[in-house]
Amino acid sequence: MSETNKLPDLESMVTRLLKEAESYASVSGLNFFKESFEKQGWTGTAFEPWQARTNDLRPGGAILTDSGQLRDSLQILERGNLKIKYGTFSPYASIHNHGGVMMIPITKKSRKYFWYMYYRTKKELYRGLALTKKKIVRVQMPKRQFIGYSDTLMIQLDDWILNRIITRFKEI
Numbered sequence: 544m545s546e547t548n549k550l551p552d553l554e555s556m557v558t559r560l561l562k563e564a565e566s567y568a569s570v571s572g573l574n575f576f577k578e579s580f581e582k583q584g585w586t587g588t589a590f591e592p593w594q595a596r597t598n599d600l601r602p603g604g605a606i607l608t609d610s611g612q613l614r615d616s617l618q619i620l621e622r623g624n625l626k627i628k629y630g631t632f633s634p635y636a637s638i639h640n641h642g643g644v645m646m647i648p649i650t651k652k653s654r655k656y657f658w659y660m661y662y663r664t665k666k667e668l669y670r671g672l673a674l675t676k677k678k679i680v681r682v683q684m685p686k687r688q689f690i691g692y693s694d695t696l697m698i699q700l701d702d703w704i705l706n707r708i709i710t711r712f713k714e715i
Contacts, residue, residue: 642686
Protein backbone atom coordinates (compact mmCIF):
# COMPACT_ATOMS: atom_id res chain seq x y z
CA MET A 544 0.00 0.00 0.00
CA SER A 545 1.48 3.36 -0.97
CA GLU A 546 0.89 6.52 0.94
CA THR A 547 0.86 9.84 -0.93
CA ASN A 548 0.80 13.32 0.49
CA LYS A 549 -1.70 15.65 -1.05
CA LEU A 550 -0.16 19.05 -1.77
CA PRO A 551 -2.23 22.03 -0.72
CA ASP A 552 -3.62 24.31 -3.40
CA LEU A 553 -1.30 27.24 -2.72
CA GLU A 554 -2.62 29.34 -5.58
CA SER A 555 -6.17 29.39 -4.19
CA MET A 556 -4.81 30.02 -0.68
CA VAL A 557 -2.90 33.06 -1.91
CA THR A 558 -5.88 34.35 -3.89
CA ARG A 559 -8.16 34.00 -0.87
CA LEU A 560 -5.56 35.60 1.42
CA LEU A 561 -5.18 38.59 -0.92
CA LYS A 562 -8.97 39.17 -0.97
CA GLU A 563 -9.14 38.92 2.82
CA ALA A 564 -6.15 41.26 3.22
CA GLU A 565 -7.73 43.83 0.90
CA SER A 566 -10.99 43.75 2.88
CA TYR A 567 -9.19 43.91 6.21
CA ALA A 568 -6.91 46.75 5.08
CA SER A 569 -9.87 48.72 3.70
CA VAL A 570 -11.78 48.67 6.97
CA SER A 571 -8.83 48.93 9.37
CA GLY A 572 -7.22 51.74 7.35
CA LEU A 573 -10.39 53.81 7.36
CA ASN A 574 -10.82 53.19 11.10
CA PHE A 575 -7.17 54.12 11.72
CA PHE A 576 -7.62 57.50 10.00
CA LYS A 577 -10.89 58.19 11.81
CA GLU A 578 -9.17 57.43 15.14
CA SER A 579 -6.99 60.50 14.56
CA PHE A 580 -10.06 62.60 15.33
CA GLU A 581 -10.64 60.73 18.60
CA LYS A 582 -6.97 60.83 19.63
CA GLN A 583 -6.62 64.47 18.49
CA GLY A 584 -3.38 63.76 16.65
CA TRP A 585 -1.59 61.73 13.98
CA THR A 586 0.21 58.43 14.44
CA GLY A 587 2.89 58.08 11.76
CA THR A 588 5.91 56.45 13.35
CA ALA A 589 4.88 57.87 16.74
CA PHE A 590 1.89 59.82 18.03
CA GLU A 591 2.01 63.57 17.30
CA PRO A 592 -0.77 65.59 18.99
CA TRP A 593 -2.39 68.35 16.96
CA GLN A 594 -1.54 71.94 17.74
CA ALA A 595 -4.15 73.58 19.98
CA ARG A 596 -6.42 76.22 18.50
CA THR A 597 -5.67 79.90 18.99
CA ASN A 598 -8.71 82.13 19.58
CA ASP A 599 -10.65 79.07 20.66
CA LEU A 600 -14.29 79.70 19.78
CA ARG A 601 -15.36 76.31 21.16
CA PRO A 602 -13.43 75.84 24.41
CA GLY A 603 -13.21 72.19 25.35
CA GLY A 604 -14.43 71.10 21.90
CA ALA A 605 -12.44 68.59 19.90
CA ILE A 606 -10.06 69.99 17.27
CA LEU A 607 -11.25 69.46 13.65
CA THR A 608 -14.58 68.19 14.98
CA ASP A 609 -17.50 70.58 14.98
CA SER A 610 -20.13 68.67 13.07
CA GLY A 611 -18.07 65.53 12.32
CA GLN A 612 -18.41 66.11 8.57
CA LEU A 613 -14.67 65.98 7.86
CA ARG A 614 -14.21 62.70 9.75
CA ASP A 615 -17.32 61.20 8.15
CA SER A 616 -16.20 62.26 4.66
CA LEU A 617 -13.20 59.89 4.74
CA GLN A 618 -13.65 57.06 2.26
CA ILE A 619 -11.94 54.58 -0.01
CA LEU A 620 -11.37 56.27 -3.36
CA GLU A 621 -9.69 53.37 -5.15
CA ARG A 622 -9.27 49.70 -4.38
CA GLY A 623 -7.53 46.90 -6.27
CA ASN A 624 -4.18 45.68 -7.62
CA LEU A 625 -2.75 45.37 -4.11
CA LYS A 626 -3.39 49.07 -3.53
CA ILE A 627 -5.98 51.04 -1.55
CA LYS A 628 -6.34 54.79 -1.90
CA TYR A 629 -8.10 56.66 0.91
CA GLY A 630 -9.27 60.24 0.72
CA THR A 631 -12.07 62.74 0.95
CA PHE A 632 -13.83 65.17 -1.34
CA SER A 633 -14.25 67.71 1.47
CA PRO A 634 -13.03 71.07 0.15
CA TYR A 635 -11.27 72.04 3.39
CA ALA A 636 -9.62 68.67 4.13
CA SER A 637 -6.33 69.47 2.40
CA ILE A 638 -5.65 72.71 4.29
CA HIS A 639 -6.21 70.94 7.60
CA ASN A 640 -4.19 67.84 6.67
CA HIS A 641 -1.19 69.70 5.21
CA GLY A 642 -1.45 73.16 6.78
CA GLY A 643 -0.92 76.33 4.82
CA VAL A 644 -2.11 79.87 4.28
CA MET A 645 -5.70 80.86 3.50
CA MET A 646 -6.57 84.23 2.02
CA ILE A 647 -10.10 85.16 3.09
CA PRO A 648 -11.76 88.08 1.29
CA ILE A 649 -13.70 90.47 3.57
CA THR A 650 -16.97 91.33 1.84
CA LYS A 651 -20.09 93.22 2.94
CA LYS A 652 -21.77 89.88 3.51
CA SER A 653 -18.91 88.59 5.68
CA ARG A 654 -18.90 91.82 7.71
CA LYS A 655 -22.64 91.31 8.40
CA TYR A 656 -21.86 87.78 9.54
CA PHE A 657 -19.05 88.99 11.82
CA TRP A 658 -21.38 91.56 13.44
CA TYR A 659 -24.00 88.86 13.90
CA MET A 660 -21.44 86.57 15.57
CA TYR A 661 -20.12 89.41 17.71
CA TYR A 662 -23.58 90.24 19.09
CA ARG A 663 -24.31 86.56 19.60
CA THR A 664 -21.02 85.61 21.29
CA LYS A 665 -19.58 88.95 22.51
CA LYS A 666 -16.16 87.80 21.27
CA GLU A 667 -13.86 90.68 20.31
CA LEU A 668 -12.41 88.60 17.46
CA TYR A 669 -15.65 89.00 15.47
CA ARG A 670 -15.87 92.73 16.24
CA GLY A 671 -12.31 93.17 14.99
CA LEU A 672 -13.08 91.28 11.78
CA ALA A 673 -16.23 93.35 11.20
CA LEU A 674 -14.32 96.63 11.65
CA THR A 675 -11.10 95.73 9.83
CA LYS A 676 -10.06 97.95 6.93
CA LYS A 677 -8.38 95.00 5.22
CA LYS A 678 -9.91 93.61 2.04
CA ILE A 679 -8.25 90.22 2.56
CA VAL A 680 -7.35 88.49 5.83
CA ARG A 681 -4.43 86.07 5.82
CA VAL A 682 -4.91 83.02 8.06
CA GLN A 683 -2.08 80.55 8.78
CA MET A 684 -3.49 77.04 9.31
CA PRO A 685 -1.23 74.61 11.20
CA LYS A 686 -0.73 71.09 9.89
CA ARG A 687 -3.15 68.73 11.63
CA GLN A 688 -2.63 65.52 9.69
CA PHE A 689 -5.37 62.91 9.90
CA ILE A 690 -4.72 60.87 6.74
CA GLY A 691 -1.60 59.75 4.89
CA TYR A 692 1.15 57.15 5.00
CA SER A 693 1.70 55.68 8.46
CA ASP A 694 4.43 53.23 9.49
CA THR A 695 2.26 52.24 12.46
CA LEU A 696 -0.66 51.27 10.19
CA MET A 697 1.64 49.35 7.84
CA ILE A 698 3.12 47.39 10.77
CA GLN A 699 -0.41 46.53 11.96
CA LEU A 700 -1.33 45.30 8.48
CA ASP A 701 1.91 43.30 8.15
CA ASP A 702 1.26 41.64 11.53
CA TRP A 703 -2.29 40.74 10.53
CA ILE A 704 -1.15 39.21 7.21
CA LEU A 705 1.64 37.25 8.90
CA ASN A 706 -0.77 35.87 11.51
CA ARG A 707 -3.23 34.95 8.76
CA ILE A 708 -0.55 33.06 6.80
CA ILE A 709 0.57 31.17 9.92
CA THR A 710 -3.06 30.28 10.72
CA ARG A 711 -3.65 29.02 7.17
CA PHE A 712 -0.60 26.77 7.19
CA LYS A 713 -1.58 25.32 10.55
CA GLU A 714 -4.95 24.34 9.02
CA ILE A 715 -3.26 22.22 6.35
